[in-house]
Amino acid sequence: MAINALTWESDFFSQRIGKVDLTQLHRLTPTECQAWDLVQAKIPSGDYQTLDTLSSLGFVLAEGESQLEMAVESSTRQPGIRIARPTHIPLLRELASKMFTESRFRAPWFEQSLTEQFYAQWIENAVLGTFDHQCLLSLDDRGTIAGFISLREADSTAHIGLLGVARSHRGAGVGSQLLLAAADWTRTKGLTQLHIATQLSNVAALRLYLRHGARLTTTSYWLYRKSNDSI
Numbered sequence: 226m227a228i229n230a231l232t233w234e235s236d237f238f239s240q241r242i243g244k245v246d247l248t249q250l251h252r253l254t255p256t257e258c259q260a261w262d263l264v265q266a267k268i269p270s271g272d273y274q275t276l277d278t279l280s281s282l283g284f285v286l287a288e289g290e291s292q293l294e295m296a297v298e299s300s301t302r303q304p305g306i307r308i309a310r311p312t313h314i315p316l317l318r319e320l321a322s323k324m325f326t327e328s329r330f331r332a333p334w335f336e337q338s339l340t341e342q343f344y345a346q347w348i349e350n351a352v353l354g355t356f357d358h359q360c361l362l363s364l365d366d367r368g369t370i371a372g373f374i375s376l377r378e379a380d381s382t383a384h385i386g387l388l389g390v391a392r393s394h395r396g397a398g399v400g401s402q403l404l405l406a407a408a409d410w411t412r413t414k415g416l417t418q419l420h421i422a423t424q425l426s427n428v429a430a431l432r433l434y435l436r437h438g439a440r441l442t443t444t445s446y447w448l449y450r451k452s453n454d455s456i
């Protein structure tokens with residue numbers, strides 16, 4: 226078998242969703258793909274051979290992704306940053322549901338209302354510590370949520386889950402403040418690397434990360450194949 230089930234995603238989106246195991250690509254057949262509603266593959270953007278193989282099997286481009294890493298040698302505590310609590314969940318859900326418009330979880334593969342719920346659920350899970358481990362908030366001088374960042378620790382490295390700034394607060398340094406708070410979170414955990422992933426199209430986010438010294442490490446493509454009789 227060359228496709229592994231994505232269990233959480235399949236349950237959440239009520240579709241049979243699988244992901245190609247690239248080490249088993251030589252075994253992949255249209256018949257195996259057909260057993261799934263949606264098959265995903267994430268490939269290095271320079272791997273033209275895999276790109277061509279997957280294209281010939283009916284996969285199409287869904288999105289490009291960039292991975293970055295920030296070396297955290299020193300950091301400073303950011304004023305105005307709080308740990309999100311369950312009471313913040315309703316407002317965080319509302320903010321997150323409308324913010325991540327650049328996403329591979331998009332039409333025609335995913336219904337927009339479910340995509341909105343997906344990012345709402347992601348940030349709720351971050352507050353509860355059930356997926357990402359923590360969610361930090363930037364509060365404005367009235368105590369309103371200006372932005373949030375979620376973080377997790379995996380493989381001795383810190384990872385940013387979601388970063389979002391309320392539209393009314395953009396372009397005022399809140400994104401920078403949250404990124405610096407993430408660097409501080411990383412350092413206080415005794416870690417030295419902060420990993421970030423974002424869409425290749427997300428120039429605003431990429432500019433922010435690069436401005437703060439993040440290094441672009443890899444670029445990838447997400448390819449999807451939907452079965453004709455599904456969704």
Ligand SMILES: CC(=O)SCCNC(=O)CCNC(=O)[C@H](O)C(C)(C)COP(=O)(O)OP(=O)(O)OC[C@H]1O[C@@H](n2cnc3c(N)ncnc32)[C@H](O)[C@@H]1OP(=O)(O)O
Binds near residue numbers: 401
């Ligand atoms: C891991 C992930 O989640 S990746 C996805 C990132 N999130 C999203 O795409 C969600 C939607 N987008 C957003 O929430 C926001 O646009 C973000 C997070 C990308 C950026 O947040 P912002 O708070 O606007 O960032 P910030 O203000 O620090 O920087 C943005 C611009 O404002 C400028 N700026 C910063 N401080 C100030 C200031 N005090 N006065 C004027 N301009 C300022 C910056 O120089 C920057 O300009 P540039 O991009 O032209 O260089």
Ligand SMILES: Cc1cn([C@H]2C[C@H](O)[C@@H](COP(=O)(O)OP(=O)(O)O[C@H]3O[C@H](C)[C@H](N)[C@H](O)[C@H]3O)O2)c(=O)[nH]c1=O
Binds near residue numbers: 348350355356385388
């Ligand atoms: C909430 C939650 C999610 N999962 C699963 C579901 C998916 O299989 C993965 C998340 O996939 P990812 O490729 O990370 O998703 P995105 O493409 O939306 O994320 C990128 O863009 C975002 C805007 C953000 N920058 C993110 O950091 C990027 O990776 O996780 C799960 O198993 N359990 C959950 O609770």
